[in-house]
Structures are given as structure tokens and as C-alpha cells.
Amino acid sequence: MYSLVIDIIKVIVIASAVLTLIPVLIWWERKGAAYIQDRRGPNRANIFGIRLGGLIHNIADVFKLLFKEDIIPQQAHKLIYLIAPIIVMGVAVSTLAVIPFTAPVKLGDFVIKMQIADLNVGIIYILAIASLGVYGVILAGWSSNNVYSLFGGLRSSAQMISYEVAMGLALLSVIMSSGTVRLDEIAALQGINILEWNFIRQPLAFILFLTCLFAETNRNPFDLPEGESELVAGYHTEYSSMKFALFFMAEYAHIIVGSMILVSLFFGGWQIPFLSTEFMHDNMNALLKLALPVVSVSSIAAGVLLMRRTKKFGWGDARDFEPLVFGLPAVIFGFIIGIAAVFSIYLNEYAVSIITAAAQGAIFLVKTLFFCWLFIWVRWTLPRFRYDQLMKLGWQIMVPLALINIIITGIVISR
Amino acid sequence: METIFADRKEILEKALFLRDKEKFDFMMDLCGVDYLGCARERFEVVYHLFSSANNKRLRIKVKVPENNPEVQSVSSVWKAANWFERECFDLFGIKFSGHPDLKRILLFEEFVGHPLRKDYPIDKRQSIPTPVDLRKNNREGFWINFGPSHPATHGTFRLMLKLDGEKIEDAIPEIGYLHRCFEKEAEDHNYAQVIPYTDRLNYCSSLMNNVGYSMAVEKLMGIKIPERAKYIRVLISELSRIIDHLIAIGTNVVDMGGLTNYWYTFNVRELIYDWIEKICGARLTTNYTRIGGVMRDIPAETFKYIPWVLKKLDRAISDVTGLLVKNRIFLDRTRFIGAISAEDAASFGYTGPCLRAAGVAYDVRKAFPYYHYDEFDWDVPIGENGDTYDRIMVRFEEMRQSARIINQVLEKMPGGPIMTGDYRAALPPKASVYSTIEGLMNHFKLIMHGMTPPAGEVYSFTEGANGELGFYIVSDGGPKPYRIKVRPPCFAIYQAYPELIKGHMIADAVAVMGSLNVIAGELDR
Structure with a gap:
């Protein structure tokens, strides 16, 4: 069942x-x-x-x-x-x-x-x-x-x-x-x-x-x-x-x-090249310490770059805010990841597996x-x-x- | 042009003599003329021959009486005559004895009467035709109807194919779906009004048709056009040759499944269209030349813009050739497919890139130079096998040669007027219309009556994008042309199409059709 x-x-x-x-x-x-x-x-x-x-x-x-x-x-x-x-x-x-x-x-x-x-x-x-x-x-x-x-x-x-x-x-x-x-x-x-x-x-x-x-x-x-x-x-x-x-x-x-x-x-x-399942499973917390800041920074950077295109073309309608559709979530996502990285959440075994x-x-x-x-x-x-x-x-x-x-x-x- | 008369019962004998002894290997054109009430024998059949060995032209005229309009067929002498005679039969009702399959070609079977006869009223209406089964009695086997509306025909013509699996055993073409009575319409308009109709002949390079027609009327009237107009005409001709070849290659490769090349060629075409829009306001139907010159001077930025476009063209050609020439799939699809021998090509009346692909270095611009073509430095590219591959490659090379000519034209472009000062054709300047009696009179005569070329006839031919574009004009001295016959290059080229594809596959039929670049507007007129 x-x-x-x-x-x-x-x-x-x-x-x-x-x-x-x-x-x-x-x-x-x-x-x-x-x-x-x-x-x-x-x-x-x-x-x-x-x-x-x-x-x-x-x-x-x-x-x-x-x-x-x-x-x-x-x-x-x-x-x-x-x-x-x-x-x-x-x-x-x-x-x-x-x-x-x-x-x-x-x-x-x-x-x-x-x-x-x-x-x-x-x-x-x-x-x-x-x-x-x-x-x-x-x-x-x-x-x-x-x-x-x-x-x-x-x-x-x-x-x-x-x-x-x-x-x-x-x-x-x-x-x-x-x-x-x-x-x-x-x-x-x-x-x-x-x-x-x-x-x-x-x-x-x-x-x-x-x-x-x-x-x-x-x-x-x-x-x-x-x-x-x-x-x-x-x-x-x-x-x-x-x-x-x-x-x-x-x-x-x-x-x-x-x-x-x-x-x-x-x-x-x-x-994943050069990363075995067991290795990732055992060292996930260490890996995340490395990976999370990188993900956070790159996500924020990408989001900001996108958002800088807001109003760039001066259409005068909703099109001006089009870059926000992806830019804003990217920045928010980056911040959340960044917070997670700063507070270095310890993950239990289930979360690591997932x-x-x-x-x-x-x-x-x-x-x-x-x-x-x-x-x-x-x-x-x-x-x-x-x-x-x-x-x-x-x-x-x-x-x-x-x-x-x-x-x-x-x-x-x-x- | 030398003209000889022949008897209608001896024309076959004479044709054989001319072909074998005098080496007239091409029959360029065959048309009828209706001299209703002007001559004792009502009809005339006019043949235009060309000898590539002696570089000589000849016109033969055969008089045909009204009560028994029958002429010997010469389709056994020149293969091209087959369809031309059918056309003459269709439009004039002149019968050709010994013709293998004499039936209507441009019009439909139920059509009553023969429209180019002078007593056929131009506004007469007839019922809409019903589709015909082209197979006649030969119904065995697996037949497939290809067209008139099929993605590969790029226009409307119909083909019935007899298939053995994918192999084509027999092909019966039918044309005429775009027939819009160009020649009959022209007889009802004055000379200047015909120019817009010529746009619609080969709509891929309409500027060239304008040039061809204007040149014919100028020859008829004996008008000399200014040097600058000549150079502009060369410029627009070569640019239209480029755009025509670009579309031919682009669509041909699309038919073979390579879609990307199409955009590489079309981007350049678009740039040239932008320029065409600047000179005449239209993109496709240009109506740019006038009898005696051109409509308007080219814009000043031409001298910078066109060389820039030619650089883009060079880039596009190398992009497309880069994708194609070493591509095994492309080579297997095109080499030795749809090949035509030089003799056959001549007999079918091939001209232009398709003839040169078969290895015959005949180009009107070299053989009968007009507009200073002999003063420019350029070459005639030829192929070896006359197959699809050669036709595509000849077109590529012709574009490069056209670019060479254009560069020289821009370098040598003289100043001066763009319209002749001959007031038989050109409107006098407004100042003189308002201030002098001659000016007013010339203006009045030209506007109210139109041009009146002297009675006579002329066959003038230029090198169109697809081959020799000929205009045979008969004038009776009035303001309207008595008869205009267009010699469309596609008509002769498409005639050989069934021969080219027999024994090949359906996919080849599509590729060959693309490489011939048959333009339905020109084919059906």
C-alpha cells in the first residue's frame, strides 16, 4: 500500500x-x-x-x-x-x-x-x-x-x-x-x-x-x-x-x-562528475558551506543584472517591468540561500538524502x-x-x- | 534582325535545314499575330531563332489564312516548339499539323474561342473551369496529384506523377493557373501603361522586366536614353539578378530541408528591398523605368549603401556555401540529379543559369551586349553536368559577378539627366509646359494620346534572372501596341521538367523544381 x-x-x-x-x-x-x-x-x-x-x-x-x-x-x-x-x-x-x-x-x-x-x-x-x-x-x-x-x-x-x-x-x-x-x-x-x-x-x-x-x-x-x-x-x-x-x-x-x-x-x-553519492551524503554539510554562498551571490547578481533592465526601453506600459518577473524572485531566492548559508543550518540525514x-x-x-x-x-x-x-x-x-x-x-x- | 518568309507547308523542311546546315540550334520564341483586316492572310506565325555557333538571330514569318489555319509543326526539330505551339494554338486557334499533343496550355479545356484574336472582346467573361484529370487514358499505376497548391511549387502549377514506390515513372505538368492575359491586356493599354504589368511577370526581379520592356519600346521608337539612365538600369538589373538568385537558392535549399540558409539569403534580399523602396516607393511591384529613362534618380546614399550591402551579400554567400558545399547530404541530393545535356538544353530553349549550368557559355550580356555590359569586367560562370548542383553553384557565382559589375557601375556612374529629351516619349519640363506652346503641345499629346511608335516590329531581349527575357512588339503606328509577346525564360525551362525528373524520386522532383526557379507569374503571364 x-x-x-x-x-x-x-x-x-x-x-x-x-x-x-x-x-x-x-x-x-x-x-x-x-x-x-x-x-x-x-x-x-x-x-x-x-x-x-x-x-x-x-x-x-x-x-x-x-x-x-x-x-x-x-x-x-x-x-x-x-x-x-x-x-x-x-x-x-x-x-x-x-x-x-x-x-x-x-x-x-x-x-x-x-x-x-x-x-x-x-x-x-x-x-x-x-x-x-x-x-x-x-x-x-x-x-x-x-x-x-x-x-x-x-x-x-x-x-x-x-x-x-x-x-x-x-x-x-x-x-x-x-x-x-x-x-x-x-x-x-x-x-x-x-x-x-x-x-x-x-x-x-x-x-x-x-x-x-x-x-x-x-x-x-x-x-x-x-x-x-x-x-x-x-x-x-x-x-x-x-x-x-x-x-x-x-x-x-x-x-x-x-x-x-x-x-x-x-x-x-x-x-555528478567526481562526486559520488556516498561522498555527497557524508559531506553534505561541508559541501553546502561551500556551495550556498556561491549560489546565493550568483543568484543575487543575476537578479540584479536582470532588474537593471527595468524601464530601460521606456515602453511606458507593463513591458517596462518585465525583467522583474524573473529578476525579483532570483534576488529573493539568493537572499534566502544567503541567510541559510550565514546561519549554517545543520541538516539531518533525511534532508541530506533529499x-x-x-x-x-x-x-x-x-x-x-x-x-x-x-x-x-x-x-x-x-x-x-x-x-x-x-x-x-x-x-x-x-x-x-x-x-x-x-x-x-x-x-x-x-x- | 534578318527576317525571312516561309510557306506554311514547307516550314518543317526549312526548319530542319536551318538547324542542321545553318546551325540555328535554339528556337527562342514562337508566336502568332492576328492581322485582322490588315492583310490578305489573317494570321502570321513568327519564329525567332538563334544560332549559338554564329551568334546570329533570325526571324521567320509564316503567313496563315483564316479559313484553314494550319501550319506544319516544328516540334520535332526543336523540343522547345512543343509548348510554344500549344500556346499559339490556345491563344490564336492556329493548328500545327504533326504536333504530338496539341491542346490548350494556358487556358482551360472548356474555354470558348481564342482570346488573342482581335475579334475576341476583351471584356468577355467565361465560366470557371472544373479540374481535369490529366492522365487521359493511361490510368494504371499509382498516380499522385502534386499541386496546384503544394508547398514545394512556390506558385501554382500542377503536376501529376505516376509513381513506383517513391520513383517517378511519368509526370504530366499543367500550367496556366496564374494566367491573367498579360498580352491581351497590353493590347488594350498604351505603351506607358504596360510597364506596371511587366512587374508581375517575374515578381522576384520585377525591375529587370521593367528594363526589358522599356528597352524594347525604345528600340521600336529609336530613342536614345541618357548615359546615367543606362548605368542606373544596369545597376537595378544586377541587383534584381542578385535578389532573384537569392530567393531561388534559399527556397531550393528549404525544399531540401535546410531551412537556415533561407534566412541568410533573405536578410540580404531585405536590405536590397529597402533600397528599392527608396528609389520607387514600392518593394515588389516597382514600376520604376520609364520609356526613355527611369522614373526618379537614385538616392545619394546609394554609393555608400550598396557597397555595404554587397559586403553583406559576400558574407551571406560564404555562410550558405559553408553550410552546403561540403555537406554530404546536400551533395548526394543534388549531384547528377535532374541533369540535362547541353544539346537537350539548347533544343528545349534553355537560357540563363540553367543553360550555363549545362556548360553552354551563352549570356545575352556577353553575346549581344546592351547598356555597356561589354565595358565592364566580369565573367560568365558555367557548370559541367547541368544538374541541380551546377544550377545552384552557377547562381552563386553569378551573384558574385553581378556584385563585381555593380561595383564598377557605381564607380563609373556618370552625371546628367535620367530621362531622354525626346518628347515623343518624355514629358517636357513643367516650366516649358507653362511658358511655351511646344511644351504645352507635347505635354498634351503625350498625356492625351500616349506615345505613338512608328509602325513596325521589334524583338528585343535582355538577360533576365532566369534567362533570355524577350519582348516581341508589333506596332501599327497607333498609341496602343498591336501585339506584345513576352518570351518568358521559365516557359522553355519548365517544359523540360518532366524529362528531368523521370526516374528520380519525389524528393528529387522537389529539389529540381526549386533549382529551375520556375516563377509562375512569368510562366503563365
């Missing part, structure tokens, strides 16, 4: 955290694309003049998509047409279940594993669920009763199935060298030394996995299923309103979850966001593949390379 409550809390917290990341990522993509392309990006949508650098635009998007007419084509297969976006979004989110966000948290006698489902088949679950995603896409393409949608669905299914092979093979070498299929163990095994993380030990597998991840998420240069210049919008051409929004969000959910898996497998997961976990969760998030940015960066840099070139790359280059990598791994670990 007790564990069920904890599980429910974990599901709610983690799922809502990831779902909150989606609009942030959308905003980030828009702004990132804008800066790559020498333009400003969204900066108009506002609430009482508060724009938060375009973040408010997402709220406008949500309202637009909610209130848009939901069109179902007359010739579409209604049931499948409705189910397809649910499958896509469901698959994207359900992969989250096995990702370890921090090291297990010890609260007295309780050990809480910081992953929703502690499956002992970890990676295999991810592969299994990820390959279900193709159903959503191909069903969406087929049920729309549109040639372009069908083409998008066909391309997508061929692409996903092909790259699943290379992905599985790339992961196989990681599993071989780690000796386990559990993600939490793989993350823990990589340790605190950066040089022992899997992207150093398995560089080829890392590159192959990263490439496959791009293909699995249908992002440029592998965005053939959508290929807007060729197939209008690919498999979701006929979708509108929130059904379209589900596809749209699923893409970003895929990116976030994919980055999380990548981080767990190759970048030490929640490991703060350790929070730090590890934060570093996990930072690593994840870095890879999310990589997705955005690549998208706005490279042109798209052609269908046959994509297949050639998948089957003739990636699969053989993955097989070679397995052989090399086998030789190395059998020594």
Missing part, C-alpha cells in the same frame, strides 16, 4: 515534469532556431505586456489549438484516426517509466528507487515500447485517407523499423560491456569518472545510437515522414486542433525521453537539456536525406558498423 502511494506520486511528479518540459523545449526550439537564423523569434504574445522572451507564446498556441475546429475527414477511418495520436503520445511518454533520475534515495530504512517502474528488463522494455510508436504514425497515415499522409506513414514505418535494427545492435554492445540490461545499473556502473562513461568506452555505439535516435524521433535530417516540402506535412496532414497538438507534443516528448535514455546509457545518467538526490536530478536534467539542444541545433543546420539514401545509410552503413562494434566488444570483454 505504502509503495503504491509512492509509485503514484512518482508517476505524477515525473510525468508532469516531462510534460512541462515540452513547452519549454518548443520555446527553446523557436528561440534557438531564430538565433541560428539571425532573427528574433517569438516576442509578441503577452499577458499584460509580460512576454518572458516569447515563452508566453506557447500559452497562445495552446489556446489556439484547444479552440480550433477539430476536423475529421469524411473518408477517414474514424476510430483509427482518433487512436493514432493517442498511441504516438502514449508511447513517447511511457518510455519514461524505466529511466532512473537519481541514485536510490535512502530515507532511514526505506530505499526509494527513483524510477517509476523498476523493471529488470530495462533496455528491452525501451526497445519494445519505442517500436510500438510506428503504429501510431502508420495508422495516422493510413486512416487519413490521403495519399500524402499514406506516403508519410509508409516512409516512417520503413525508417523506424530499419533504424530500430541498428539501434538495438548498438545497444547490444553497451549491454555486453555493462553486463546488465537494467538502466539504473548501467547508469550506476559508469561511476563518477568521466573517462569511464560509456560514450568513451563505446564511442561507436554512442554515435550509432545518437543517429538512430534522430531517425526514431523523425527529426531533421531524418524528417522524411513529415517532409513538408514534399509531403505537405506527411502523416499528420489531415490532423487539426488538439489531435495535431498531440503529434506535435509527442515529437518533443520523444526528444526529451530519447535524450534521457542517451544520458542514462552513455553519459553516466545522474552521476538534497543529494535533487543535485543528481538537476545534473541529469542539465545533461538531458544539452542533448535536447543538440537535436535543435542539428535540425536547423542540415538538409534532409532522400528516402533511398536514408535506407542505404541505415542498412548498409549503420547495421554493419553496429555488428562490427559488437564483435569488437565481444573480443575486448572476453579477454
Whole structure:
């Protein structure tokens, strides 16, 4: 009973955290694309003049998509047409279940594993669920009763199935060298030394996995299923309103979850470089003495810098006070931390565990966001593949390379 | 231009002779003229040929009677003739015997009558067409309708593709969705009023169309324009060539999925548009030249602003090429895709960057220099394979060459008037209108009657952004042009498009279409 409550809390917290990341990522993509392309990006949508650098635009998007007419084509297969976006979004989110966000948290006698489902088949679950995603896409393409949608669905299914092979093979070498299929163990095994993380030990597998991840998420240069210049919008051409929004969000959910898996497998997961869980746990009070003043000062400095922009542009309306939205909380937060540092609160064991976990969760998030940015960066840099070139790359280059990598791994670990 | 007459039953024989013996490898233009009530035989079909070997032009005229308007088709001699003959059939009802597929091209199948005939009332209205199945009897296989409103067409033209998986087995194009009767409208306006219509031909570089048309009318009237006007015309032509190529490359790479390049090219384009706004108040539809000169002098800051823009352009070109030329995905997508051989390109009437990409160094500015182009120091870039890659790279290099020309133009720009003093075309100064009887008279005649070029005909051609932009104007001595035929470069270029994409993939079709830079406004007129 007790564990069920904890599980429910974990599901709610983690799922809502990831779902909150989606609009942030959308905003980030828009702004990132804008800066790559020498333009400003969204900066108009506002609430009482508060724009938060375009973040408010997402709220406008949500309202637009909610209130848009939901069109179902007359010739579409209604049931499948409705189910397809649910499958896509469901698959994207359900992969989250096995990702370890921090090291297990010890609260007295309780050990809480910081992953929703502690499956002992970890990676295999991810592969299994990820390959279900193709159903959503191909069903969406087929049920729309549109040639372009069908083409998008066909391309997508061929692409996903092909790259699943290379992905599985790339992961196989990681599993071989780690000796386990559990993600939490793989993350823990990589340790605190950066040089022992899997992207150093398995560089080829890392590159192959990263490439496959791009293909699995249908992002440029592998965005053939959508290929807007060729197939209008690919498999979701006929979708509108929130059904379209589900596809749209699923893409970003895929990116976030994919980055999380990548981080767990190759970048030490929640490991903070050179700070082990035990070390942090034992020396937390000393560490905080060092860290809190730094956090306090930098937070106040950032807040003051932001607040100095108040009234700088002289708009004459609420926009003048926009920097206060983030500036003021930053300053207040800095002061609170500063007070905590000055009075050097002694933390008991429970609090220490929680703060350790929070730090590890934060570093996990930072690593994840870095890879999310990589997705955005690549998208706005490279042109798209052609269908046959994509297949050639998948089957003739990636699969053989993955097989070679397995052989090399086998030789190395059998020594 | 040398003009010869031919009999309508012997034109095929003559065409073969001219192509094989006299080396007239290009058929630039074919058009009909309706001399209703002026001549014994009502119609004339006019062919404009060009020999790249001898750098020679030739006009052939074939007289066609009203009761049996039939001419031998020359589409077996020059591939370009196919669509030009269809157009002539569409607009004049002249039949071409031996043509493989003689049907309407710019207008729709249900259209009644032939609009460019003089007895077709200009204000006649007809019913809205219904969509047609282009496949005719050949319905087997998997067909996909591409356009008229498709993100990759950047305009409105339709294509039906027969697919085998992703591979294109057959392609049937349909154009005419943007047909707005430019030629018929021109016959109902006076010469000066036609200039705004030319803006809408190739709307990506409208200044160049203004120049081409004004030059044609000036040739017809025998007007000499001042030196400064000539230099300004070169300046605006080259700037529009740059903006046209920028949009062509930008959208082409967007079609291949590389969105960022588009903004790098568009930022520069925006700067040039700002300057265009300064010279004429409009950005897209400029209407800047006048017959006998230009509308207004260029602003004084041009001499600082344009070199600064050219530096930005250089930066943009290196940014975009930096993202593309070593990019394996881009190279695989463009090299040896949509290639056309030099012979085919000539036969299809290719001109401009698409012809030069195929390795033929023909540029009107070098071959038939106008406006002192021969005095500037610049080169004609050519490609090797005539594929998408070459077309893009030729455009890049042409922008650099245009920048060279512009720098020289700004250096050499002479002072003086920008409008001719010839009062057949130019309004006299206001002072003389108010104080002298000649001035008042000239002003009155020009405003009330318009210009009246002497009876005659002229085919004047300039190097547009996409190739040879020709204007064939027939005057009967009145204030309105008797017939204006535009020779749009896109028309010939797009005709070969189905040939270029057969056997390639859908994605290639989109990339090739972008590299041809087909502008629907010019294609359909």
C-alpha cells in the first residue's frame, strides 16, 4: 500500500515534469532556431505586456489549438484516426517509466528507487515500447485517407523499423560491456569518472545510437515522414486542433525521453562528475558551506543584472517591468540561500538524502537539456536525406558498423 | 534582325535545314499575330531563332489564312516548339499539323474561342473551369496529384506523377493557373501603361522586366536614353539578378530541408528591398523605368549603401556555401540529379543559369551586349553536368559577378539627366509646359494620346534572372501596341521538367523544381 502511494506520486511528479518540459523545449526550439537564423523569434504574445522572451507564446498556441475546429475527414477511418495520436503520445511518454533520475534515495530504512517502474528488463522494455510508436504514425497515415499522409506513414514505418535494427545492435554492445540490461545499473556502473562513461568506452555505439535516435524521433535530417516540402506535412496532414497538438507534443516528448535514455546509457545518467553519492551524503554539510554562498551571490547578481533592465526601453506600459518577473524572485531566492548559508543550518540525514538526490536530478536534467539542444541545433543546420539514401545509410552503413562494434566488444570483454 | 518568309507547308523542311546546315540550334520564341483586316492572310506565325555557333538571330514569318489555319509543326526539330505551339494554338486557334499533343496550355479545356484574336472582346467573361484529370487514358499505376497548391511549387502549377514506390515513372505538368492575359491586356493599354504589368511577370526581379520592356519600346521608337539612365538600369538589373538568385537558392535549399540558409539569403534580399523602396516607393511591384529613362534618380546614399550591402551579400554567400558545399547530404541530393545535356538544353530553349549550368557559355550580356555590359569586367560562370548542383553553384557565382559589375557601375556612374529629351516619349519640363506652346503641345499629346511608335516590329531581349527575357512588339503606328509577346525564360525551362525528373524520386522532383526557379507569374503571364 505504502509503495503504491509512492509509485503514484512518482508517476505524477515525473510525468508532469516531462510534460512541462515540452513547452519549454518548443520555446527553446523557436528561440534557438531564430538565433541560428539571425532573427528574433517569438516576442509578441503577452499577458499584460509580460512576454518572458516569447515563452508566453506557447500559452497562445495552446489556446489556439484547444479552440480550433477539430476536423475529421469524411473518408477517414474514424476510430483509427482518433487512436493514432493517442498511441504516438502514449508511447513517447511511457518510455519514461524505466529511466532512473537519481541514485536510490535512502530515507532511514526505506530505499526509494527513483524510477517509476523498476523493471529488470530495462533496455528491452525501451526497445519494445519505442517500436510500438510506428503504429501510431502508420495508422495516422493510413486512416487519413490521403495519399500524402499514406506516403508519410509508409516512409516512417520503413525508417523506424530499419533504424530500430541498428539501434538495438548498438545497444547490444553497451549491454555486453555493462553486463546488465537494467538502466539504473548501467547508469550506476559508469561511476563518477568521466573517462569511464560509456560514450568513451563505446564511442561507436554512442554515435550509432545518437543517429538512430534522430531517425526514431523523425527529426531533421531524418524528417522524411513529415517532409513538408514534399509531403505537405506527411502523416499528420489531415490532423487539426488538439489531435495535431498531440503529434506535435509527442515529437518533443520523444526528444526529451530519447535524450534521457542517451544520458542514462552513455553519459553516466545522474552521476555528478567526481562526486559520488556516498561522498555527497557524508559531506553534505561541508559541501553546502561551500556551495550556498556561491549560489546565493550568483543568484543575487543575476537578479540584479536582470532588474537593471527595468524601464530601460521606456515602453511606458507593463513591458517596462518585465525583467522583474524573473529578476525579483532570483534576488529573493539568493537572499534566502544567503541567510541559510550565514546561519549554517545543520541538516539531518533525511534532508541530506533529499538534497543529494535533487543535485543528481538537476545534473541529469542539465545533461538531458544539452542533448535536447543538440537535436535543435542539428535540425536547423542540415538538409534532409532522400528516402533511398536514408535506407542505404541505415542498412548498409549503420547495421554493419553496429555488428562490427559488437564483435569488437565481444573480443575486448572476453579477454 | 534578318527576317525571312516561309510557306506554311514547307516550314518543317526549312526548319530542319536551318538547324542542321545553318546551325540555328535554339528556337527562342514562337508566336502568332492576328492581322485582322490588315492583310490578305489573317494570321502570321513568327519564329525567332538563334544560332549559338554564329551568334546570329533570325526571324521567320509564316503567313496563315483564316479559313484553314494550319501550319506544319516544328516540334520535332526543336523540343522547345512543343509548348510554344500549344500556346499559339490556345491563344490564336492556329493548328500545327504533326504536333504530338496539341491542346490548350494556358487556358482551360472548356474555354470558348481564342482570346488573342482581335475579334475576341476583351471584356468577355467565361465560366470557371472544373479540374481535369490529366492522365487521359493511361490510368494504371499509382498516380499522385502534386499541386496546384503544394508547398514545394512556390506558385501554382500542377503536376501529376505516376509513381513506383517513391520513383517517378511519368509526370504530366499543367500550367496556366496564374494566367491573367498579360498580352491581351497590353493590347488594350498604351505603351506607358504596360510597364506596371511587366512587374508581375517575374515578381522576384520585377525591375529587370521593367528594363526589358522599356528597352524594347525604345528600340521600336529609336530613342536614345541618357548615359546615367543606362548605368542606373544596369545597376537595378544586377541587383534584381542578385535578389532573384537569392530567393531561388534559399527556397531550393528549404525544399531540401535546410531551412537556415533561407534566412541568410533573405536578410540580404531585405536590405536590397529597402533600397528599392527608396528609389520607387514600392518593394515588389516597382514600376520604376520609364520609356526613355527611369522614373526618379537614385538616392545619394546609394554609393555608400550598396557597397555595404554587397559586403553583406559576400558574407551571406560564404555562410550558405559553408553550410552546403561540403555537406554530404546536400551533395548526394543534388549531384547528377535532374541533369540535362547541353544539346537537350539548347533544343528545349534553355537560357540563363540553367543553360550555363549545362556548360553552354551563352549570356545575352556577353553575346549581344546592351547598356555597356561589354565595358565592364566580369565573367560568365558555367557548370559541367547541368544538374541541380551546377544550377545552384552557377547562381552563386553569378551573384558574385553581378556584385563585381555593380561595383564598377557605381564607380563609373556618370552625371546628367535620367530621362531622354525626346518628347515623343518624355514629358517636357513643367516650366516649358507653362511658358511655351511646344511644351504645352507635347505635354498634351503625350498625356492625351500616349506615345505613338512608328509602325513596325521589334524583338528585343535582355538577360533576365532566369534567362533570355524577350519582348516581341508589333506596332501599327497607333498609341496602343498591336501585339506584345513576352518570351518568358521559365516557359522553355519548365517544359523540360518532366524529362528531368523521370526516374528520380519525389524528393528529387522537389529539389529540381526549386533549382529551375520556375516563377509562375512569368510562366503563365
